Amino acid sequence: MAGPAFEVESAAMESIADLLRRTIRDVPDFPKKGIVFKDITPVLGDAATYRRVVDELVARWKPERIDQVVGIESRGFIFAAPLAYALGAGLSIARKPGKLPWETIRESYLLEYGEDGLELHIDSVEPGERVLVVDDLLATGGTAGAVGRLVTRQGAELVGYAVVVELAFLDGRRGLGPVKVDSLVTF
Numbered sequence: 001m002a003g004p005a006f007e008v009e010s011a012a013m014e015s016i017a018d019l020l021r022r023t024i025r026d027v028p029d030f031p032k033k034g035i036v037f038k039d040i041t042p043v044l045g046d047a048a049t050y051r052r053v054v055d056e057l058v059a060r061w062k063p064e065r066i067d068q069v070v071g072i073e074s075r076g077f078i079f080a081a082p083l084a085y086a087l088g089a090g091l092s093i094a095r096k097p098g099k100l101p102w103e104t105i106r107e108s109y110l111l112e113y114g115e116d117g118l119e120l121h122i123d124s125v126e127p128g129e130r131v132l133v134v135d136d137l138l139a140t141g142g143t144a145g146a147v148g149r150l151v152t153r154q155g156a157e158l159v160g161y162a163v164v165v166e167l168a169f170l171d172g173r174r175g176l177g178p179v180k181v182d183s184l185v186t187f
Contacts, residue, residue: 016052016053016056016184016185017184017185017186019049019052020043020053020164020165020184020185021185021187023042023043023046023049024038024039024040024042024043024165024185025038025039025041025042026038026039027039038137038165038167038187040075040136040137040164040165043164044078053079053164053184054079054082054083054086056184057079057083057134057162057164057184058083058086058087060162060182061083061087061132061160061162061182062086062087064130064132064159064160064180065130066087066089066130066131066132066159067089067090067129067130067131068084068089068090068091068092068124068125068126068129068130068131068132068156069083069084069087069089069090069091069092069131069132069133069134070091070092070093070094070120070124070125070131070132070133070134070147070150070151071084071091071092071093071094071134071135072094072118072133072134072135072143072144072147073093073094073095073096073099073118075135075136075137076094076134076135076136077093078136079134079135079136079162079164080093080134083132083134083162087132089132092120092121092124092125093120093124094118094119094120094133094146094147094150095118095119096116096117096118096119097117097118097119098119099119100119100120100121102121102122103121103122104119104120104121104122105119105120105122105150105153105154106118106119106150107119107146107147107149107150107153108146109142109143109145109146110142111142116142117146118143118146118147118150119150120147120150120151120154122154124154125151125154125156126154126155126156127154127155127156128155128156128157129156129157130156130157130159131151131156131157131158131159132159132160132161132162133147133148133151133158133160133161133162134161134162134163135161135162135163136163136164136165137163137164137165137166137167138161138163138165138166138167138172138173138181138183139167139170139172140170140171140172141170141171141172141173141174141175141176142172144161144163144172144176145175145176145177148161148176148177148179158177158179159179159180160179160180160181160182161173161176161179161180161181161182162182162183163181163182163183163184164183164184164185165183165184165185165186165187166183166185166186166187167186167187168186168187169187
């Protein structure tokens with residue numbers, strides 16, 4: 001007869017990708033008609049699943065000796081902060097223009113209809129630092145690529161990109177250069 005201990009053991013043996021596929025919720029027609037939004041809030045709301053995601057990110061990036069983790073506004077912050085803590089790295093944040101209180105550098109990227117940008121404080125990363133860029137989702141690669149360019153403009157070494165979810169059909173990793181791009185689950 002299977003009991004709670006068996007259920008916990010079975011969950012621990014489930015791959016992180018399978019766990020995320022089972023936990024992430026599809027929301028049709030959000031934020032606009034025709035888009036199927038990948039809602040990560042069920043992942044965050046379950047303590048064991050959230051811990052497993054963070055632990056998996058740590059395991060994958062610990063060997064890289066990261067000095068600074070840059071989280072992308074806003075859901076990237078949710079994963080970047082505990083990852084930076086566990087890696088013993090600093091935490092920096094990339095935000096939409098006008099949201100950071102001090103001197104910034106800005107990088108623009110293309111949207112379907114227009115242009116947007118992200119900013120980083122001018123002292124967020126230092127020359128020679130090994131930097132990891134973190135976000136919840138990789139779609140077209142526009143935001144991640146912009147943050148990667150901000151990092152390298154500051155003279156830091158862009159080690160790679162860590163994301164929880166990758167929408168592979170949009171081929172966002174193609175434009176991110178010759179660095180490691182690691183996703184926990186691909187749709």
